[in-house]
Amino acid sequence: MRAFCEAHGVDAWLREGGMLRVSATPGQDASVERDVEVARALGVPEEAVQLSDEELAQRIRSSRFRKGVFHRDCATVQPARLVRGLRRVAAEHIRLYEHSRVKMIEDGRVETGRGSVRAKDVVVAVNAAAAGWKPLQRQLTVFGSYVVLTEPVPELLERINWTGGEAVIDGRMFLHYFRTTNDGRVLMGSGSGPIGFAGRIDERFTRDRPTVERAEQGLRYLLPELADARITHAWGGPIDVSSDHLPFFGTVPGKRIHYGAGYSGHGVGPSWLGGQILARLVLGVDDELTRLPFVTRRVPKLPPEPIKRLGGGLVRASILACEEAEEAGRRPSLAARAGAALPRVLGLRIGTR
Numbered sequence: 001m002r003a004f005c006e007a008h009g010v011d012a013w014l015r016e017g018g019m020l021r022v023s024a025t026p027g028q029d030a031s032v033e034r035d036v037e038v039a040r041a042l043g044v045p046e047e048a049v050q051l052s053d054e055e056l057a058q059r060i061r062s063s064r065f066r067k068g069v070f071h072r073d074c075a076t077v078q079p080a081r082l083v084r085g086l087r088r089v090a091a092e093h094i095r096l097y098e099h100s101r102v103k104m105i106e107d108g109r110v111e112t113g114r115g116s117v118r119a120k121d122v123v124v125a126v127n128a129a130a131a132g133w134k135p136l137q138r139q140l141t142v143f144g145s146y147v148v149l150t151e152p153v154p155e156l157l158e159r160i161n162w163t164g165g166e167a168v169i170d171g172r173m174f175l176h177y178f179r180t181t182n183d184g185r186v187l188m189g190s191g192s193g194p195i196g197f198a199g200r201i202d203e204r205f206t207r208d209r210p211t212v213e214r215a216e217q218g219l220r221y222l223l224p225e226l227a228d229a230r231i232t233h234a235w236g237g238p239i240d241v242s243s244d245h246l247p248f249f250g251t252v253p254g255k256r257i258h259y260g261a262g263y264s265g266h267g268v269g270p271s272w273l274g275g276q277i278l279a280r281l282v283l284g285v286d287d288e289l290t291r292l293p294f295v296t297r298r299v300p301k302l303p304p305e306p307i308k309r310l311g312g313g314l315v316r317a318s319i320l321a322c323e324e325a326e327e328a329g330r331r332p333s334l335a336a337r338a339g340a341a342l343p344r345v346l347g348l349r350i351g352t353r
């Protein structure tokens with residue numbers, strides 16, 4: 001991404017400040033330890049370094065943080081600036097047709113409301129909208145993710161030492177993700193938005209007040225020094241969650257229709273790799289990228305609707321209840337614990353804490 005921005009003069013506010021995962025409750029400590037263990041098992045311990053209390057406070061000071069692990073190889077961007085840069089550079093090579101919603105896809109042809117396009121190969125890379133496309137509907141579900149943005153608070157950031165541009169996530173399953181911006185604001189996100197039904201993308205993914213409130217509560221809870229920072233913006237969108245939380249790429253059997261989906265809310269960096277993979281699928285290239293498990297693994301199937309929605313809704317409510325109780329220092333109810341444990345008991349790889 002750095003090479004792309006440099007080569008094309010795109011100022012996407014790329015900041016290579018690394019990423020911290022912090023735990024905010026005893027129940028979240030395991031997520032920090034897991035990062036360290038996985039990096040060690042892969043032979044790259046330097047990629048996930050556990051910090052002492054002092055080291056953590058030097059990067060970001062909060063009375064809520066218990067443990068922290070630092071991932072050096074991470075960066076933040078201003079995504080709208082990046083996407084405008086991508087659009088400009090793409091348009092130098094191809095003709096873009098915006099506002100032309102595809103309504104039907106078949107081998108060699110796509111149909112929009114205003115006309116159709118013929119092509120030897122079709123690439124379906126439509127993010128959460130792919131959950132409503134038959135070939136992928138059993139492998140994807142849609143969740144809402146929402147963020148709030150504060151007014152510029154550079155002096156508060158100085159006070160809590162958060163001046164290195166680190167991205168931060170906590171140890172919740174419906175995680176809080178937060179970062180600073182070049183103009184001294186704090187963005188706090190919550191991945192706890194509504195769950196979709198049958199691939200429908202409606203306004204619950206852009207206008208869900210309770211999830212905006214949860215993101216704001218996350219800000220006030222995790223960063224008490226920012227208790228009075230004013231929120232100036234809030235927004236949300238749908239994310240394409242795959243059945244094992246990893247992206248996947250492939251070709252519809254017997255057709256020249258290729259797809260990439262399932263970034264599960266973490267697609268900004270990985271979609272660069274996804275683009276390389278999709279280009280190879282179109283060109284029929286067989287190399288180390290098309291042999292990655294992102295392409296070759298068997299992606300588990302989710303239950304059909306309405307079971308997916310009902311089961312997903314029950315598990316979501318249970319996990320949220322557990323995470324909120326733990327932050328409040330209470331023991332979650334037996335019903336919440338049972339609901340939250342359901343995916344693991346059923347051997348699913350989604351919705352597990």
Ligand SMILES: Cc1cc2nc3c(=O)[nH]c(=O)nc-3n(C[C@H](O)[C@H](O)[C@H](O)COP(=O)(O)OP(=O)(O)OC[C@H]3O[C@@H](n4cnc5c(N)ncnc54)[C@H](O)[C@@H]3O)c2cc1C
Nearest residue numbers: 101102126127129145146237238263265266267268269271
């Ligand atoms: C609030 C929020 C916060 C997020 N935070 C992060 C983060 O911190 N880090 C991270 O890595 N990721 C984050 N994500 C996820 C990230 O935005 C996505 O994973 C990433 O953009 C996926 O890239 P993509 O190319 O697959 O899809 P997109 O960039 O969404 O592109 C898909 C395109 O398909 C188009 N499309 C959809 N349906 C049709 C149709 N029927 N016909 C024609 N075109 C169609 C859409 O208009 C869109 O332009 C966040 C998402 C949200 C909503």
